[in-house]
Amino acid sequence: MNGTPTIKWDPASMPDRDEAFFDRVSKGWNEFWFTPRSPKILGMLRIPTGLLLMMAVASFTPELWQWFGADGILPASTTAKIAAGDAGTVGTLPSYWFAFATPSAMQVVHYAGLLIVALFTLGWRTRWTSIGALIVLLSYVHRAPMITSQFESVLTYLVAYLCLGPAGAYYSLDRWLAKSRGTEALAACSRPTVAASISLRLIQLHTAALYAVIGLTKLAGAPWWNGEASWWLIAQTESRLVDWTSLRDWVYLVNAWTHAWVVYELAFPLAIWRTPLRVPFLGVGIMWWLLMASVTGLVAYALAMIVASLAFAPVRSPDSGEVSLAPIRVP
């Protein structure tokens, strides 16, 4: 026995260990959310997000009355009846579109919304225009939820989270105006903040969770296991952009494509937090989403996912001389 280390259960040491664990969790949580970060990447995300939102809103312009008009495809009464019948929902959700019924009023409101979104994209008074842009987006979504898709789901959380941080601190009219006011205003604009950290972390976390959901829900269907899912998408002649049916003779390639698709989406939420894997994963992701768009025709969704993934891009902040995305430790 002498010289042999023995392990004794010491009840007194248990609270200490628990305390250490909770300390670590608490420290990890605080580091993850509350370490001030450069808002540069939020500025980089704001522009493509704003452009996607502009595209979404502007695409309604020629068909506004056709969709939302009193004798349109989806008059307000139709939306209300369908929403009321949708079990487990909260009924019709607020949208300013329910308040305007004449073509001229709808046009004015539509262009006003477009202007707000344009100002958000340019980064003018971004704190306010970002909230305005979110209201504009949600109004379209709530007015006709039955014609929304994956794209709107991704776009909404991007805009919502950009509202929380200083998304106009970089690449914006706000910054240009701050520069004209002097170096002090510019420095204040560029300062790493907790709000930037929270905004960025929410985008990252939501994106990683979404990837996990995309991958896992695929696994609930047999074609993603037997390797035929890619073919079932290729074979949709009404919606595909590029005809890939020549792959019929390359069954193994179709199978490999399907499996790689699932592997990438399941690996993303785990690997993307590791700094060395980020660039390769983002690079593959861009190609992957564009390929997906060519098969399914879901171009806007693919672009939104690329933008959301860019929240993980390692960006160097010239002002602070730091890497704005420090190696991430998940609590």
Place this chain on the structure above:
Amino acid sequence: MNQVTKRSDSPRVQRSTTPSSTDRPSSVGWGRDLISLLLFCHVFCVVIVLSANLTPSSLQRRLVVLVAPYTRLLNFDPNFTRFQLTHGIEEHDDHVLEVVQAGQGSPETLIARFPDGTRHFRGGLPFGRYRNLADMFAFHAYRELDDVTAELARAIGAHVIKRMPEPSAVVVRCRWHRAQPLDLRESGELNPADPQAPEYWETIYEADVFLDDDGSPQLVKRASRREVAPSRQGA
């Protein structure tokens, strides 16, 4: 006592007595705690609605309803959005809505088609909206949820009728375009090589829509599918 000494000397304890953590203003501490609580609640809500997107359990369904006022308001709830793209079932194939003029004894005239690849760029959002509408219509048609399909068919029919030079009754139908199998000899039978062959098209819902004397749209259903589509899992 020895243990107490060790604990007091540990770096962890030293860290906890540094001015940055203990001497910070209480308002900052409270603010951070409050934000942490809000973040936790938000992340919890997001995880609930995302995880319940495909086949929610009873508990998930209950929780989704509970957090709906928040998640639906901000559109965080994907609400069965098809992120998986396809599971190889009929519902996940392409569907189109057609509005035709049914002449007495004369051939039908196609008046409108949603989505229409000749009118819109297939990768564009306008095309996507009509596509979503057709998919949503098909989703309800497969489940025989006539309240929704009738409401939509009435609105679509009325919309088209009011734009006709000579308004008359129309037929609104939802057609399923069956995807061509990878192996054309699927299930022992030879499928046509042309993916647009009539064998690949099937009407899953059909209804007559007309305006009554008051100008209100009325609907008489003709046909719909009786059962939910089987999976192609064995394909």
